[in-house]
Every structure is written in C-alpha cells, then in structure tokens.
Amino acid sequence: MKFTPFDLEYTQSIWEQKVEFNLTESGVHPITLQELISDDAGLLDRLLRLEINYPHVNGIPPLRENIAALYEGAGTENVLVTVGAVEANHIIMQTLLEDGDELATLTPTYKQVWGIAANSNHAVKPFRLDPDKAWALDIEDLHRQVNEKTKIIALVNPNNPTGHILTSEEMNEIVAAADKVGAWILADEVYRGAERTQEQETPSFFGLYDKVLAVGSMSKAYGLPGLRVGWVVGPANTIEDLWRRHEYTAITAGMISNHLAAHALSEPVRPRLRTRARDYIKAGYPILKEWMDSQDGLFSHTPPQASAVTFIKYDLDINSTALMEKLCTEASVFVGAGDSFGMDKHIRIAFGQNKEVLDEAFSRIERTLDSLR
Ligand SMILES: Cc1ncc(COP(=O)(O)O)c(C=O)c1O
Incomplete structure (x- = not known):
C-alpha cells in the first residue's frame, strides 16, 4: 500500500535546521534549562x-499527579505519560482502530492521525471549521461525516492551524455526534493553556463523555518541545491498553524529561511558564x-x-507548498x-518569537512576495 509521509513534519525535517528564520514552530520560543529550574x-x-x-x-508518580490535577475528576490511574503528544496520538490510533473502522477528523488540522488512518487503510472523513464563519464548526458537516462506522472523532482544540477555540455548544455537538454512534473522541489539547484572547484555560473534553482520550504535551504552552513529554488522560482500563502499546513503541519517556516535566507542572512553576508563553503570544500577534x-x-x-500561529489566506497565484519552498530558498524564512x-492558498505563520526576529523575517518575506505580486 502507498505510504503517505507526514507532510508538515517531513518539510520541517528538511528545512528547519537550514533556514535562518523558522516561523513554523507553533509553540513559543523554547525556555532554557537554566530558566526552567531557576526557582x-x-x-x-x-x-x-x-x-x-x-x-x-x-x-513517574509526581508527574502523573501533576498531570491528573489539570483534569477535573482524573486520578493518576487515568494518566499515561508518552514521548510527546505524537506518541500518544499514535498509540491511540493503533489501539482503537480495527478493520473497517473510519476516522472522522476536524479540518484544517495537524494531519498526524489523519495520515496514520490513511496509511493503515482506514477511511478518513473530514468535517470542517468554516473559513467564512471565523472558523466556527460546520455542524451539518460534522453530522454528515460521522456514521455507524466511525470509531474515532479526532479534533485539535484549541485548533492548529487556525487558533480557534471550540465553544461549549460546539463541544456538545461533537459529544452528541460521538454518543450517537458510540465513537471515541480523540481530543488533542496540546494548545490548552496557550490562550490569547481569554484568561480562562480552554476546557478539556475529558469528563464530558465516557469515551474521551485527551492528549496533552509540554511542547506548546510550556515552551518545552525538546523534553519530548506528552500524555493521554482517559478511562483507566483504556489507559492500561494504551500502556501495552507504549511498551512496544517507546517503553517510556526519558528519566530526566520525566523529572523536568514534573517540575514544570508543579505549583508555582506551571503558572510562570504559562504566563511566559502567553506573553510571547500576546506580544507577537500584533507585530x-x-x-x-x-x-x-x-x-x-x-x-x-489561542496558540502562537495564524492561518492566513493569501491572494497570489501560487500553490502554498511552492510558496513555502520559495520563501525558504530566497528569504531563508520557513x-x-x-x-x-x-x-x-493559505500559509501558517508562527509569531511566538522576539520582535527583532519577527521584524526581520517579515521584511524578508515581503521582498520575496514583491516579486510575485
Ligand atoms: C496538534 C498537535 N498535536 C501534537 C503535536 C506534537 O506535539 P509533541 O511535541 O508533544 O509530540 C503538535 C506539534 O505541532 C501539534 O500541533
């Protein structure tokens, strides 16, 4: 069967270490070890x-305790620590999908679970956030795409790449659609905590319905992508099943990473890191x-x-991958x-960087765009 690479991560592997300005990092500028442990x-x-x-x-138990505390009604038996959210998403797909099952997924989106389903011969049914309605959930589309074969409804909330936060009505519609056919909800919530327009943290899907697997990570709201620590929170028996898969894929996340993540999610460190991320996001977006x-x-x-990225429509006669490659080669901006x-016809620009970096990157993009106008 034809294998489809994970396009976003593939292009990042190629370009992110080659360019001078990487504006594809959807988390904020990473924190140093010194700054992390300073308190x-x-x-x-x-x-x-x-x-x-x-x-x-x-x-490790203190890390699972700190993670469980982020979810109303969760205990440590509901938590599995993984190697980033990507491992969590991967083992959820491996564990739940059986022959003939379909995946319904929000779009536009981070296409990891989409690609995993397609590569293992499962039908993928996208339902959309509506670009003409400020990325509101298209509820009719959701109900059209979910059917008796749907095993998983996948979503990213807050959304990557649009930064849309689902309203409680939209969340309830997704729960109702899942409940109607007994599907699981895979809620990738890695941008929870990175809100820009509200103080309140985005509510989790965990607790809204019994078949929810909520995925989180140290990579985005905490500025610690290099720790490679993520997690799944869900029903204890399903967490056990996922753990069996985790033993095959990664065995465990690293020892030092477990300890640093436990520190980062402890009080008062977590609020400090969240404030740091929000400060980057609030300062970068107006620029x-x-x-x-x-x-x-x-x-x-x-x-x-929410998040440190914006999904931008451009009015130019060029395909988005061609535009991305042109900006990398001509402007050294990714x-x-x-x-x-x-x-x-969209590009996603990350703005969780210092002003000098953004100013220089934007003026370089502008010079390349001038040749296309
Ligand atoms: C929605 C989403 N899920 C998962 C990931 C990967 O997270 P991690 O670094 O924790 O593996 C990303 C990274 O961009 C993402 O945007």
Whole structure:
C-alpha cells in the first residue's frame, strides 16, 4: 500500500535546521534549562545525582499527579505519560482502530492521525471549521461525516492551524455526534493553556463523555518541545491498553524529561511558564497583524484565539507548498504551507518569537512576495 509521509513534519525535517528564520514552530520560543529550574535551588544538584535509569514506564508518580490535577475528576490511574503528544496520538490510533473502522477528523488540522488512518487503510472523513464563519464548526458537516462506522472523532482544540477555540455548544455537538454512534473522541489539547484572547484555560473534553482520550504535551504552552513529554488522560482500563502499546513503541519517556516535566507542572512553576508563553503570544500577534495590514490586502485571516500561529489566506497565484519552498530558498524564512494542513492558498505563520526576529523575517518575506505580486 502507498505510504503517505507526514507532510508538515517531513518539510520541517528538511528545512528547519537550514533556514535562518523558522516561523513554523507553533509553540513559543523554547525556555532554557537554566530558566526552567531557576526557582528551585536544589533541583540541579538532584538532577546531577539522578541515576539515568528507565523511569516508571507509565510516567513517574509526581508527574502523573501533576498531570491528573489539570483534569477535573482524573486520578493518576487515568494518566499515561508518552514521548510527546505524537506518541500518544499514535498509540491511540493503533489501539482503537480495527478493520473497517473510519476516522472522522476536524479540518484544517495537524494531519498526524489523519495520515496514520490513511496509511493503515482506514477511511478518513473530514468535517470542517468554516473559513467564512471565523472558523466556527460546520455542524451539518460534522453530522454528515460521522456514521455507524466511525470509531474515532479526532479534533485539535484549541485548533492548529487556525487558533480557534471550540465553544461549549460546539463541544456538545461533537459529544452528541460521538454518543450517537458510540465513537471515541480523540481530543488533542496540546494548545490548552496557550490562550490569547481569554484568561480562562480552554476546557478539556475529558469528563464530558465516557469515551474521551485527551492528549496533552509540554511542547506548546510550556515552551518545552525538546523534553519530548506528552500524555493521554482517559478511562483507566483504556489507559492500561494504551500502556501495552507504549511498551512496544517507546517503553517510556526519558528519566530526566520525566523529572523536568514534573517540575514544570508543579505549583508555582506551571503558572510562570504559562504566563511566559502567553506573553510571547500576546506580544507577537500584533507585530504580525500590523505587518499583514500593511500588505495592501494581500492577506486575510481570522485572529487566533489561542496558540502562537495564524492561518492566513493569501491572494497570489501560487500553490502554498511552492510558496513555502520559495520563501525558504530566497528569504531563508520557513513558514507552514496550507497544503500541510489540508487547505491550499493559505500559509501558517508562527509569531511566538522576539520582535527583532519577527521584524526581520517579515521584511524578508515581503521582498520575496514583491516579486510575485
Ligand atoms: C496538534 C498537535 N498535536 C501534537 C503535536 C506534537 O506535539 P509533541 O511535541 O508533544 O509530540 C503538535 C506539534 O505541532 C501539534 O500541533
């Protein structure tokens, strides 16, 4: 069977270390180890004396406790720590999908679970966020695409690439659609905590319905993508099933990563990291917006409610992957191609960087665009 690569991650593998300006990172500028551990005088010494053994295969207890505390009604038995959210998504798909099952997925989206389903011969039924209605959920489309064969309804909330946060009505519609056919909800919530337009943290799907697997990560709202720590929260017996898959794929996340993630999610470190991420997001977006506004109507977009990215429609006669490659080669600036998210004529620009970086990257993009106008 034909294998389809994971387009976004594939292009990132190719370009992110080659360009001078990488504007594809959907989390904020990563934190240093020094800054992360600055509020615990003894932590460095404890890390230096830590044996680099295999940690608990399902995640060290303090980390699972701190994760469980982020979900109303969850205990440590509901948590499995994974190697990033990608491993969590992967083992959920492996565990739940059986021959003939279909995946219904929100689009535009981070196309990991989409690609996994397609590569294992499962039908994929996308339902959309409506670009003409500020990325509101198209409820009719949702109900059209979910049927008796649907095993999983997958969504990313807050959404990547649009930054849309589902309203409680939209969440209830998704739960109702799942409940009607007994489907699971795979809620990838890695941008939870990275809200821009509201103080309140995006509510989790966990607890709204009994067949929810909520996925989280240290990579986005906490600025720690290199830890490679993510997790799944769900019903205890399903967490056990996922754990059996985790033993085959990764065995466990790293020992040092487990300890640093436990520290990052402890009080008062977690609020400090969230504030840091939100400060980047709140400062970066107006810089991007001001620049887009100065481009004579070339761009249109709906302001993101969360995350450090914006999904932007452009009015140019060029395909989004071709545009992305042109910007990499001519301007040494890497942006996400709309194609990678299932929607051409768009680019995704990340703005969770310092002002000097954004200013220089935007003026370089502008020079390349001038040759296309
Ligand atoms: C929606 C979504 N899920 C998962 C991931 C990967 O997260 P992690 O670094 O935790 O594996 C990303 C990264 O961009 C993402 O956007």
